[in-house]
Structure formats: C-alpha cells, structure tokens
Amino acid sequence: MSSGVVSQLGYMGLAVRDVAAWERFAVDVLGLSVGARTPSGGFTLRLDSRAYRLFVEPGDMDDVSVMGWEHAGEAELGATVLALRAGGHDVVEAGPAEAADRGVRRLFRTLDPGGMPLDLYWGPAVAAEPFASALVPSGFVAEGQGLGHAVVNARSQEESLAFYTRLLGCRLSDFVRCEIHGHPVDIAFLHANERHHSVALAVGQKKRIHHFMVEVGSIDDVGRCMDRALRAGVRIMQTIGRHPNDGMISFYARTPSGFQFEVGCNGRRVDDATWQPTTHDRISEWGHHPPELVVRWPR
Numbered sequence: 001m002s003s004g005v006v007s008q009l010g011y012m013g014l015a016v017r018d019v020a021a022w023e024r025f026a027v028d029v030l031g032l033s034v035g036a037r038t039p040s041g042g043f044t045l046r047l048d049s050r051a052y053r054l055f056v057e058p059g060d061m062d063d064v065s066v067m068g069w070e071h072a073g074e075a076e077l078g079a080t081v082l083a084l085r086a087g088g089h090d091v092v093e094a095g096p097a098e099a100a101d102r103g104v105r106r107l108f109r110t111l112d113p114g115g116m117p118l119d120l121y122w123g124p125a126v127a128a129e130p131f132a133s134a135l136v137p138s139g140f141v142a143e144g145q146g147l148g149h150a151v152v153n154a155r156s157q158e159e160s161l162a163f164y165t166r167l168l169g170c171r172l173s174d175f176v177r178c179e180i181h182g183h184p185v186d187i188a189f190l191h192a193n194e195r196h197h198s199v200a201l202a203v204g205q206k207k208r209i210h211h212f213m214v215e216v217g218s219i220d221d222v223g224r225c226m227d228r229a230l231r232a233g234v235r236i237m238q239t240i241g242r243h244p245n246d247g248m249i250s251f252y253a254r255t256p257s258g259f260q261f262e263v264g265c266n267g268r269r270v271d272d273a274t275w276q277p278t279t280h281d282r283i284s285e286w287g288h289h290p291p292e293l294v295v296r297w298p299r
C-alpha cells in the first residue's frame with residue numbers, strides 16, 4: 001500500500017470555554033499575536049509567516065477541535081487521501097467555502113484511530129505582514145518545521161502508530177518507555193520533517209492532547225516565558241528540564257483548558273538518511289520536576 005506524505009503539523013484548532021482567558025494566555029504569556037477575529041467570537045494566532053497556526057473558538061469541549069496536517073502540493077495530498085481510503089478510513093472532502101474558511105487550497109477531513117479530527121490540506125494562507133513578537137525577540141522556530149508538536153491521546157499506541165506512519169507518512173523518531181512517580185510511560189515520537197517530532201502518541205490522556213509545544217529561538221526566551229507564566233498565575237506543571245530524545249530544554253505549564261503547553265528551545269533536527277530509531281529509558285535527562293515535589297525537597 002502506498003503511503004501518504006504529510007509535510008508538517010500546520011495548525012491546531014481549539015474549542016474552549018474561556019475565550020478571553022485563552023487570548024490573555026496566548027498573547028501575554030506565550031507571546032503569540034492575534035491574526036484575525038472570527039465570526040464565531042474567536043480569534044486566530046500567529047507565530048511565523050503563516051496567517052495563523054492556532055485558532056481558538058468558543059466551545060464546551062475545552063479541548064483540541066482539530067489538527068491540521070499540511071502537504072507540499074495537490075499530488076501529495078492525493079496520495080494521503082488514497083492511502084487512508086485504501087486503509088478503510090472515511091475521508092470526506094470539505095467544500096470550497098470550508099477550505100476558504102481555513103485559508104487553504106484544498107481540504108479533506110478524517111479521524112485518527114484515537115478519535116482526533118484531522119484536516120488534511122495543501123496551500124496554506126501566508127500573512128501579508130511579517131511576524132514579530134516584542135515578548136519573544138528570538139522568534140519562534142516554525143515555518144517548514146510546522147507549528148511545533150503535540151502529544152496526542154491514542155486508544156492503542158500500535159494502532160495509532162500504524163495510522164500515522166503507514167497512512168500519513170510520518171516516520172518513527174523513537175520511543176520513551178519508563179516509569180515516572182510510579183506511573184508507566186510509553187510514548188512513540190514521530191516526525192514529518194526535520195523537527196524531531198511533530199506528533200507523539202500516548203494512551204490514557206484525559207483530553208485529546210497531553211500538551212502542545214512551541215519552540216523559541218533562545219534559552220532566554222524560554223526563561224522569560226516561564227517568568228511571564230509565573231507572574232500571570234499560570235500553574236507550572238514541570239520545571240525546566242531537558243528531554244533525552246529531542247534534546248529540548250523546556251518547561252511545562254497548564255493552559256486555560258487544562259491540558260498542558262511546553263515552551264522549549266534547541267530541539268534536535270532529524271536527518272532521515274542517517275536517523276536510527278531508539279528507545280529511551282527516561283523522559284528527562286534532568287529537570288522537568290513537578291513543583292509540588294520540589295517544595296518537599298529538604299532545605
């Protein structure tokens with residue numbers, strides 16, 4: 001069976017209970033900028049040359065509403081649609097009005113095996129103005145590497161892994177298999193371009209994602225973002241630390257919808273010509289401690 005060929009995680013949609021809280025969080029803590037207001041009462045968010053990378057709409061689910069997977073062109077999109085249909089998945093083409101609403105040339109929709117709605121498209125909208133953030137002087141690492149990454153809930157890691165690799169065309173980067181604070185961890189990390197992972201798969205998440213990550217250009221901008229989160233009363237979930245697989249130095253905190261976000265820098269780039277998938281026995285080289293554990297440490 002021929003495989004699809006996604007090129008990047010292009011965008012994510014969020015359906016949230018508190019739209020105003022999300023705007024304060026996204027703009028004042030993350031340092032993103034509002035691209036446009038939407039008729040539903042929501043807004044889009046920019047972090048690079050694209051017209052948007054996230055869109056936020058009012059909604060009771062308080063969760064990710066869709067993940068958008070980009071393709072380089074019509075032929076690549078066609079290959080993914082063909083592979084999915086050959087694999088027995090329902091794929092529906094959205095009408096021109098819906099595609100225009102997303103700002104893309106052509107749009108199909110499907111669900112991943114964990115139930116995540118996926119947009120499959122090519123031809124994203126590019127903003128008229130360049131992106132710059134006064135809060136993030138080093139900028140965001142995105143463009144051809146996509147929005148960042150998300151750890152997506154899976155009902156079965158094996159089933160989701162087969163879907164994302166054999167049908168969408170992602171490649172396995174590695175696994176992390178270990179135990180943290182008495183809980184088993186088993187996560188598969190997949191890349192669609194040189195970013196170490198655009199999606200990771202983990203069973204048993206309460207929401208559709210455990211977290212999403214945006215990458216900034218410097219460690220100072222990671223630290224400044226953590227300062228802004230602390231000042232804004234955003235709950236820090238993991239202190240600064242470094243992952244062994246993508247090498248990223250990052251911290252984790254809680255979004256207004258309960259799932260987490262990660263802001264990091266220095267993420268590893270993957271070269272498919274030489275990359276060998278491995279299994280790591282820890283999720284962090286150092287750091288990434290829950291603050292409630294840190295305050296119990298002896299003084």
Ligand SMILES: [Fe+2]
Nearest residue numbers: 149211213262
């Ligand atoms: Fe992450």
